[in-house]
């Protein structure tokens with residue numbers, strides 16, 4: 001990867017031999033590997049067995065989980081907040097694992113819609129919940145620093161599964177609680 005990054009430096013008109021850039025290919029490789037580490041993680045590993053039995057069937061919400069991802073079209077960051085809710089059916093998840101699942105999918109090349117759906121899908125898969133809701137709000141740098149150059153637009157996506165999709169009251173409770 002370092003040779004390819006060096007080639008890119010030459011293509012954009014830089015001199016990869018100048019002092020400030022000497023270690024740049026190495027740094028960029030390390031940084032890119034970090035930003036895409038979700039490809040090398042699995043759900044099992046991320047959850048690490050932190051599933052607990054629960055009698056409660058009341059809604060659980062984790063709000064304002066910040067995330068950083070990269071759009072697959074331009075490989076530029078998009079970032080914002082993710083809100084997750086679910087209604088358990090016998091099992092609850094260690095709260096930090098909700099955020100870890102968000103990160104696992106965010107640290108890949110993504111579009112926001114798919115990222116949102118992958119998070120709800122993964123939660124449904126491991127929890128077998130009554131329902132899951134995921135809402136994501138993000139700013140896309142490919143829309144801000146290039147392209148249409150709109151600085152204030154925020155994209156909101158949602159994925160509602162099970163009772164969150166079927167029942168308006170459940171969905172309303174979730175959206176009210178994440179406000």
Ligand SMILES: Nc1nc2c(ncn2[C@@H]2O[C@H](COP(=O)(O)OP(=O)(O)OP(=O)(O)O)[C@@H](O)[C@H]2O)c(=O)[nH]1
Pocket residue numbers: 071072073110111112113140142143146147148
């Ligand atoms: N729906 C969706 N679109 C995205 C996301 N990230 C980037 N895009 C869009 O993907 C589209 C790619 O459009 P193209 O016309 O192929 O690429 P482009 O010429 O670079 O487009 P502009 O950004 O309009 O300059 C753009 O409209 C981006 O805004 C995302 O997460 N979801």
Ligand SMILES: [Zn+2]
Pocket residue numbers: 071072073074075076140142143
């Ligand atoms: Zn983009």
